[in-house]
Amino acid sequence: LAIDKQDLEEFDWVYLGERNMQLAKGEAKFDIYAGKVRIDGQEFNIPVYAGDGVSELLLGREWLKNRRLVVDLSAGLLTLENS
Numbered sequence: 874l875a876i877d878k879q880d881l882e883e884f885d886w887v888y889l890g891e892r893n894m895q896l897a898k899g900e901a902k903f904d905i906y907a908g909k910v911r912i913d914g915q916e917f918n919i920p921v922y923a924g925d926g927v928s929e930l931l932l933g934r935e936w937l938k939n940r941r942l943v944v945d946l947s948a949g950l951l952t953l954e955n956s
Contacts, residue, residue, distance in 0.1 A: 874908060875922045875931035884908065886921060894922070901925075912953060
């Protein structure tokens with residue numbers, strides 16, 4: 874999960890360190906946290922990368938290994954289903 878640093882205040886996640894990552898606009902530094910998310914009532918421990926200027930929450934492709942992503946633009950829905 875990637876999130877903007879300013880959105881971290883709402884979560885009680887544990888700070889793990891930092892990492893420099895190569896992005897399309899160049900290199901950026903991200904703080905890494907141990908996050909917890911709940912999807913369909915099931916709780917997951919995931920790495921969270923927090924950086925400056927992340928305009929949208931980004932969910933990594935690791936979820937797609939065991940879940941089905943369904944996008945319905947006309948209804949404004951994005952669903953992550955069990956496979």
